[in-house]
Amino acid sequence: MVQRIVLTDDQRKALYEALENQQTYTQMADLIGVCVDTIKRILHREGIREFDGAKYAVSPANRLNRLNEEQWDRPCLKCRKQVPRPHGHYLCSKCDKSNKSQWAGVDEDWLVK
């Protein structure tokens, strides 16, 4: 059984800073006191950094959490406002709401054509 390392807020902050400062994974691993493989797994699990490959795959429940937290500020397809919202949402919440009441059941792709 591998012990699961749960990051403290301070550690998470330190990792974000380390990434911003373009520190190596070895340096980040030292920060938390784990090995490089583990730091990559943590970064992936926390949604701080994406890695390719199944090696760092997270469970579906975690993945869902991460998606919920991931934000982007792509312009809304309808009103073009740049409002931060969950990654994958093409409409701002206002347009999304009005769409849903007006066009219940209509696919988002169709609406923007």
Ligand SMILES: [Zn+2]
């Ligand atoms: Zn909008």
